[in-house]
Amino acid sequence: MKILLEKLVEGISVEPPSLTRRDVRLPHIPNKALAVIGMRRSGKSTFLWQCLADRLAAGEPRVAQVYINFEDDRLGALGAPDLDRLLEAYFERQPEFRGSRRVGLFLDEIQLVSGWDRFARRIMDSEKVDIFLSGSSAKLLSREVATALRGRALEVLVHPFSFREALAHVGALPKEGWSGLTGRGRSMVRAGFERYLESGGFPEAQGLSVEDRRALLRSYTDVAVLRDVIDRHQVANPTALRWMQRHLLGNAAAKFSIEKFHATLHSQGLAVGKNTLHEYLGHLEDAFMIRVVSLDTGSERKRMVNPRKAYPVDPALIPLFDRTGRANRGHLLETVVALELERRGASVSYVKTPSGFEVDFLARFPDGKATLIQVCTEVTDPDVFHREVRALEDAKGAYPNVGRLLLIGEDVAPLDSPKGLRIQSVPEWLLGEEGKYI
Numbered sequence: 001m002k003i004l005l006e007k008l009v010e011g012i013s014v015e016p017p018s019l020t021r022r023d024v025r026l027p028h029i030p031n032k033a034l035a036v037i038g039m040r041r042s043g044k045s046t047f048l049w050q051c052l053a054d055r056l057a058a059g060e061p062r063v064a065q066v067y068i069n070f071e072d073d074r075l076g077a078l079g080a081p082d083l084d085r086l087l088e089a090y091f092e093r094q095p096e097f098r099g100s101r102r103v104g105l106f107l108d109e110i111q112l113v114s115g116w117d118r119f120a121r122r123i124m125d126s127e128k129v130d131i132f133l134s135g136s137s138a139k140l141l142s143r144e145v146a147t148a149l150r151g152r153a154l155e156v157l158v159h160p161f162s163f164r165e166a167l168a169h170v171g172a173l174p175k176e177g178w179s180g181l182t183g184r185g186r187s188m189v190r191a192g193f194e195r196y197l198e199s200g201g202f203p204e205a206q207g208l209s210v211e212d213r214r215a216l217l218r219s220y221t222d223v224a225v226l227r228d229v230i231d232r233h234q235v236a237n238p239t240a241l242r243w244m245q246r247h248l249l250g251n252a253a254a255k256f257s258i259e260k261f262h263a264t265l266h267s268q269g270l271a272v273g274k275n276t277l278h279e280y281l282g283h284l285e286d287a288f289m290i291r292v293v294s295l296d297t298g299s300e301r302k303r304m305v306n307p308r309k310a311y312p313v314d315p316a317l318i319p320l321f322d323r324t325g326r327a328n329r330g331h332l333l334e335t336v337v338a339l340e341l342e343r344r345g346a347s348v349s350y351v352k353t354p355s356g357f358e359v360d361f362l363a364r365f366p367d368g369k370a371t372l373i374q375v376c377t378e379v380t381d382p383d384v385f386h387r388e389v390r391a392l393e394d395a396k397g398a399y400p401n402v403g404r405l406l407l408i409g410e411d412v413a414p415l416d417s418p419k420g421l422r423i424q425s426v427p428e429w430l431l432g433e434e435g436k437y438i
Helices: 002-011 044-057 080-093 116-126 142-149 163-169 183-199 210-233 238-250 258-267 274-286 300-305 317-321 329-343 382-394 426-431
Strands: 033-037 065-069 103-108 129-134 153-157 290-295 308-312 347-352 358-364 370-376 403-408 421-425
Touching (some): 002 065, 002 080, 033 044, 044 065, 044 103, 044 129, 080 116, 116 129, 116 142, 163 183, 183 329, 183 426, 210 238, 210 274, 210 317, 238 274, 238 317, 258 274, 274 290, 290 300, 290 329, 308 329, 329 347, 329 358, 329 426, 358 382, 382 421, 403 426
Parallel strands (some): 033 129, 065 103, 103 129, 370 403, 403 421
Antiparallel strands (some): 290 308, 347 358, 358 370
């Protein structure tokens, strides 16, 4: 208890560290705990500090914000009674706050405390507190939060850095919008975008050499697979799981079918059931290592039987697992767009048109708007341009009131684009007004 009291004193006095600001929206619903979730090393703990700093900026006193990180070997095994004693010790120090003002409780690595959920539910009913939780993906996933707090918590998903955040991290985020940038400014943004495609957005990977970055990212994926999937779910066939992991991370944006993957494993002498492979796919998504996009259809059966597309949670993971030795630029661009759409709160699927063409994304946003999005590397070849546009035009009949957007990896747009079709470069779109998350 002595160590816990020492951490309490630190937790109400240490000033928040200076960190790159994350563009993550917090829901504003009273009497709900906020559970920060995401892949390991994506910045969940630092985001808790950002939430605390925002409360200070709004005029809240530092002593009314309690930050405790439970990942400390000196603490030993803790339970809900220890959290009770911690809270009582706090109110002994600040008795004037009890019942008179809301106190912020920032509990990091909370999964290490047995019975934390019972403590959280009880004090949300009995005290004036705002609870912010974060923890290891192995113990604090979406289903666990929902089950443990019984509808009393909302999830806040933190990805690795977006392109905007990566620029801000090195002090290169332009103050002007794309249209206000000079030629030099646009060149700087394009150069930053190329670095982002290569380096990705994991905070610790920024500025590292290629060798060091690859070693770091490989350690991330190894630990995530071992702890957040194999150990947590008691996976009986880790070889098949790792085949799936390597395949999905190395073939971003490609179609993935459990049926075909099962046949591939069978041909290699790996015996594993199709239902087990479906479970493994769900486990990898639950660990936030991949994000899955399904066919847009009103039929659940069609959604399940049609191939899905999987995207790594960070573009830098693609070359790490790509066996060709050179990552497909189009897949890199498509991955960046898919992740950005999730950051913006969109529900994402892909579309098959009546004539059999495919549109990369149908994004439905929280404000009710929807956009069909096609992503390609360049459109200087007229045949390439017309092929990409053809899919968007063919989708108009099935989606008549939906916007159409062609995102390209270059700045030059053709002049003969169809009416109603918006064309932007990927960097321009990432920095645009839509980048202000809903």
